[in-house]
Amino acid sequence: xxxxQRNSEQTSATGADISAEEMSSESSxxxxxxxxxxxxxASARKLDLESSSEDEIELPESxxxxxxxxxxxxxxxxxxxWCPECRSGNIIMKEKLEGKKGFASQMILECSAxxxxxxxxxxxxxxxxxxxxxxVNRRAVLAG
Numbered sequence: 001x002x003x004x005q006r007n008s009e010q011t012s013a014t015g016a017d018i019s020a021e022e023m024s025s026e027s028s029x030x031x032x033x034x035x036x037x038x039x040x041x042a043s044a045r046k047l048d049l050e051s052s053s054e055d056e057i058e059l060p061e062s063x064x065x066x067x068x069x070x071x072x073x074x075x076x077x078x079x080x081x082w083c084p085e086c087r088s089g090n091i092i093m094k095e096k097l098e099g100k101k102g103f104a105s106q107m108i109l110e111c112s113a114x115x116x117x118x119x120x121x122x123x124x125x126x127x128x129x130x131x132x133x134x135x136v137n138r139r140a141v142l143a144g
Contacts (some may be wrong), residue, residue, distance in 0.1 A: 086116040109121075
């Protein structure tokens, strides 16, 4: 719901007329009136009106770019994946603290099964300048 000032030709956000009870002369013209709208945000309604049934959302073929990511959430999601080697353990993601280089972190993926030796390590950013610097750090400096 939202509040709107009364006037003689008032309509709701959905285009329906205000009831006669709301337009009664018992209240002043400047009194706010509560008008119900759909539970859908205005931007979603606008996009729905502008798009036709022929329009489709195109998803990129690959995900690229920089994001702020909560590592705890990502690690929780990773634990739902099976180990690609033994198929009995789950993947556990950890951050190697001594491998941290500015905004770039070294992450380790390992299997939770005791007898599986699956272990992969990677950095969260690409390197630039022949591997001497991380792209995320360069971007942070240039943005500042």
